Amino acid sequence: MSVEPNSQATFYQYKLLKKVIFPRPFVVTFLLLPLFCVLTTIITIHWTSVFSFVLAFPVILWFQLAISRAVLIIVIHSHRKRWEISYKLPWIGYVPDQHVSYRTFLKVQLHTTWIGLCLIAILFPWSPLSFAVNMIFWHVWIMLPRYYGFLLLCKQPKGGMVKLNEQDISYYMP
Template structure:
């Protein structure tokens, strides 16, 4: 084999070894700061109503419930990821996000829209089931706090899913950024 034939063969091999990802942006949803700030203030309205309704105990319970919901979401997400990936949970794409409204244990890298939708809908249902179970033992205001705060945490995620659902194609990928959410098709 001559030198040019070897060079061409090496170049063809190099080109076949490369994997080039090309994605088409299907939809991008930007976070609007005024709306996000108003939404972030809703728990203060709930805490004020709980204080007027039944004093300081439901307010303390509500503040505690904010953190407890995040722990529940983290555990349920890890369990769902472990169920999906039988060889072990692929939690490397998930982490703690501190950018509003994507606060909590959420994807920090690009993930399948189908997986995101499945996990969030499971969290939505499991959260209301937990609220219903504890409603039997808790005072009415505290039980309502669980349901209201769960709804407050989940509403941005459910609205995101519903707004992206029509644009989603088979194999769509989702990226949650600090100021936007983007849906891509491979």
């Protein structure tokens, strides 16, 4: 482990380039979005939308888990070592529990987003309107913190490593 005299954080051979901390207004808005969505669907569709709101969440988590695992097997030929199911906010779903390549993390999230939206679109004609709307909401809501982190890390040099912490995302460079 290398020790540096200045205050820059180092993790083994990785040097911390940027730490994206979620600001309090983002976290509060993020936590209030499900309440706003359920109230909107109750008012605009029907009061029974609450049931589809609750049911859509585990369905979307399962979709995202299946898609992410498939992408990891195809891209890096393994998924067992560095990824786990998390129920901690803001990292709900199948996320890396260690340092992972930024490119791999980005590929998994992009594929999960688009394939998930395609699955919802395929199921749309056979699903009740409230269930389809709530699946779209939960899918976007779960992916929102990841894309917020990507947005703030996009100007960093490519080839780094990403680490998801309790309330932030850290970007390291080898």
